[in-house]
Amino acid sequence: xxxxxxxxxxxxxxxxxxxxxxxxxxxxxxxxxxxxxxxxxxxxxxxxxxxxxxxxxxxxxxxxxxxxxxxxxxxxxxxxxxxxxxxxxxxxxxxxxxxxxxxxxxxxxxxxxxxxxxxxxxxxxxxxxxxxxxxxxxxxxxxxxxxxxxxxxxxxxxxxxxxxxxxxxxxxxxxxxxxxxxxxxxxxxxxxxxxxxxxxxxxxxxxxxxxxxxxxxxxxxxxxxxxxxxxxxxxxxxxxxxxxxxxxxxxxxxxxxxxxxxxxxxxxxxxxxxxxxxxxxxxxxxxxxxxxxxxxxxxxxxxxxxxxxxxxxxxxxxxxxxxxxxxxxxxxxxxxxxxx
Amino acid sequence: xxxxxxxxxxxxxxxxxxxxxxxxxxxxxxxxxxxxxxxxxxxxxxxxxxxxxxxxxxxxxxxxxxxxxxxxxxxxxxxxxxxxxxxxxxxxxxxxxxxxxxxxxxxxxxxxxxxxxxxxxxxxxxxxxxxxxxxxxxxxxxxxxxxxxxxxxxxxxxxxxxxxxxxxxxxxxxxxxxxxxxxxxxxxxxxxxxxxxxxxxxxxxxxxxxxxxxxxxxxxxxxxxxxxxxxxxxxxxxxxxxxxxxxxxxxxxxxxxxxxxxxxxxxxxxxxxxxxxxxxxxxxxxxxxxxxxxxxxxxxxxxxxxxxxxxxxxxxxxxxxxxxxxxxxxxxxxxxxxxx
Numbered sequence: 001x002x003x004x005x006x007x008x009x010x011x012x013x014x015x016x017x018x019x020x021x022x023x024x025x026x027x028x029x030x031x032x033x034x035x036x037x038x039x040x041x042x043x044x045x046x047x048x049x050x051x052x053x054x055x056x057x058x059x060x061x062x063x064x065x066x067x068x069x070x071x072x073x074x075x076x077x078x079x080x081x082x083x084x085x086x087x088x089x090x091x092x093x094x095x096x097x098x099x100x101x102x103x104x105x106x107x108x109x110x111x112x113x114x115x116x117x118x119x120x121x122x123x124x125x126x127x128x129x130x131x132x133x134x135x136x137x138x139x140x141x142x143x144x145x146x147x148x149x150x151x152x153x154x155x156x157x158x159x160x161x162x163x164x165x166x167x168x169x170x171x172x173x174x175x176x177x178x179x180x181x182x183x184x185x186x187x188x189x190x191x192x193x194x195x196x197x198x199x200x201x202x203x204x205x206x207x208x209x210x211x212x213x214x215x216x217x218x219x220x221x222x223x224x225x226x227x228x229x230x231x232x233x234x235x236x237x238x239x240x241x242x243x244x245x246x247x248x249x250x251x252x253x254x255x256x257x258x259x260x261x262x263x264x265x266x267x268x269x270x271x272x273x274x275x276x277x278x279x280x281x282x283x284x285x286x287x288x289x290x291x292x293x294x295x296x297x298x299x300x301x302x303x304x305x306x307x308x309x310x311x312x313x314x315x316x317x318x319x320x321x322x323x324x325x326x327x328x329x330x331x332x333x334x335x336x337x338x339x340x
Numbered sequence: 341x342x343x344x345x346x347x348x349x350x351x352x353x354x355x356x357x358x359x360x361x362x363x364x365x366x367x368x369x370x371x372x373x374x375x376x377x378x379x380x381x382x383x384x385x386x387x388x389x390x391x392x393x394x395x396x397x398x399x400x401x402x403x404x405x406x407x408x409x410x411x412x413x414x415x416x417x418x419x420x421x422x423x424x425x426x427x428x429x430x431x432x433x434x435x436x437x438x439x440x441x442x443x444x445x446x447x448x449x450x451x452x453x454x455x456x457x458x459x460x461x462x463x464x465x466x467x468x469x470x471x472x473x474x475x476x477x478x479x480x481x482x483x484x485x486x487x488x489x490x491x492x493x494x495x496x497x498x499x500x501x502x503x504x505x506x507x508x509x510x511x512x513x514x515x516x517x518x519x520x521x522x523x524x525x526x527x528x529x530x531x532x533x534x535x536x537x538x539x540x541x542x543x544x545x546x547x548x549x550x551x552x553x554x555x556x557x558x559x560x561x562x563x564x565x566x567x568x569x570x571x572x573x574x575x576x577x578x579x580x581x582x583x584x585x586x587x588x589x590x591x592x593x594x595x596x597x598x599x600x601x602x603x604x605x606x607x608x609x610x611x612x613x614x615x616x617x618x619x620x621x622x623x624x625x626x627x628x629x630x631x632x633x634x635x636x637x638x639x640x641x642x643x644x645x646x647x648x649x650x651x652x653x654x655x656x657x658x659x660x661x662x663x664x665x666x667x668x669x670x671x672x673x674x675x676x677x678x679x680x
Binding site: 146 | 405406407436438439442443445446447448457458460461462464465467468471483486
C-alpha cells in the first residue's frame, strides 16, 4: 500500500486525481451516487490497497445567499463521484437554475454567482452542519458518504481563510472576494495583489498535517500556483508540514509551453511577479534544500527547465484523457521514488 | 378610508383576504410579480383609499434544512401576489422539486417537507436576513416588495413561538412540531394536546398592536380556530389588544354545517374539547362582554347559533369564488358597523 497526498485546486486538480486513481489501479469514478454501497467496505474513503488524500483549496470559498460554497471541494467531490457536469468542469450534471432565477426575481445580491438547484442541496447540508458546529472537514466527510470519491477529501483548513483581490477600477484601488473578480468581472479588472485573508492564523484541517507527515509521496496537482496551491501554502503549518515530511514532494507544472492550461494563471502569476514558464513556477515554489517545498518537478515535454536543488523531468503533461493523466501521475510517483 | 385588520391562517385566510380586497374595491391580486411597479405609489403596501393589515399565524413556522419556513405568511403572500399554486392552495405555481430530490439523495432529514425550488428562494432570503438580525416583520415587508400583496402582511410575532403537538403512538406520549404531525403523519396520530411553545413570552410583531388599536374593524378569518387563530390568541398581548380595541371584532365561522371547510379543524377542536359547531367555536372565542374577544359572529346560512353577548348573523360562508368571498367580507364589515 502506498499513501499519496495531493494538494489540489478545482477542475485541474480533480482531473489529476482521476488519473492518479487510475495509475494506482483504482476505478477513477466510484459507483453512481444513486446506487447504495454494495458492501460495507465501500463506505471507506479508500478501497483497495492504496490510500489517497487530497488536500483541497478552500481559498475560493464564499458565502452566497447565506450558504457556504466550497467550489474546489465540490468540484473534486462531484468529479470523483461521477456527478460533475463534464463539459463545464464544475457543478452538477443535468443542472437546473430555478432557485437562481427566483433569487433574481427578488433582486437578491449577488446575481452573478452560478448557484444550480442540484448543487444547492450540497450547500444547504453543508451550511446547516456548519451552523450546528461541525468543522468543514467533518461536513465534507459526511457529504462524501453519498459521493464516495475514493479519495479522502480534506479541506486545507476548517478556518475561514479567503482569497481576496486588490483591483484597480474607476474608483481607484479596492478589494473584493476572489469569486467576484473571477466570475463577476471575468478576471478582467487589473489586479495589484492577492491577499489570503486569515491565512496567518488558519490551522490545517484535522488530518491534513498527519496525512502529509505519513505520506509516501506528496504531489502538487497542476493547479493554479497562486490562488489554488498558493492559498494553501500561505497557511504556515501546511508549508511547515511540506518542508518536514519524509516523503518526496513532487509538483506538476500547470504551465505548458509558456501557457496556463486552464483558468487564469497567467494573470495571477504576472500579479505576483512570476514569469509564465514552468521553471519560473518551480523557482517560485522553491526547492526544499533551499527553503522551499519541492523535491522534484515535472514539466511538459520540451519545456526544458533547470532549477537548482530540484530534480526536473520532462513528460507529457496534457490531461487529454484519463490514460494520459494516469501516465502523468505515474511519472510523478516515479519521481517521488515510488514504483507502482 | 377604512382600516381593517384580519387575523389569518394560511389557505383559508389568504382566500378570505382576496375577497376582502374585492369587497373594498381593490384588485384582489396585484400585478404579476414579473412586472415592475408601474408607478412609485404601487410600492405602498396599500393602494387606494382602504387599508388592510393581515396579522398572520406564525405558529406553523419551522426550521427545515437550516431554512426558516413560514407557511401561512407565504401562502398569503403568494396568493395575494398572484404566485400561488391555485390547485394546491400553497406554494408556488409551476413549481419544481429538484433540491428536494437532491436532499433525499443525501438522505437528509426531514424528507417529508414539501420544499419547492421556487419557494426555496423565498426561504433563502428570509433566513439570510434573519441571520443578519432583521426581525421577521421586516423580512416579510422586504419579500412583499416583490409580491405587492396589497395587504400589509404582519407576522403575529417576531419571536419563536411554535405549535407543538403531544401525540400518542406505540412509544407512548411524545411531542412533535405541528408540521411533523400535520404533513408527515397526515394528522393521523391521536393528539392529546396542542402547545404553543414560547407564546407566554412572545411579543406581537412591530405594528400588530397598533394596527388592532387603530382599526375600524377587526375580522377573524375562517381559519383553524386552534392552530391558526388559536396560536395567535395564545400570545397575551394580542389577546389584550383584541379586548381593548375600539373596533368591533367579528369572526367568520370556519365550521359550516358541523364540518370544517378545510384542514383538520375537527381533530383540533376535538382535542381541546370544543364541539365541531359554529356556535361552539364562537363560545370558545368568547364574547368581549364576557371576557372573550368577539363582538359578532357570522355563521353559514342555516347554522343557527345563539351565543350570549354576541351578535350572530347567518350568511352564506362558502368561499366558492372571489365574489362569494367578497360578499362574506362585506357582511363581516357590515356586522362591524362599517358600510362600504
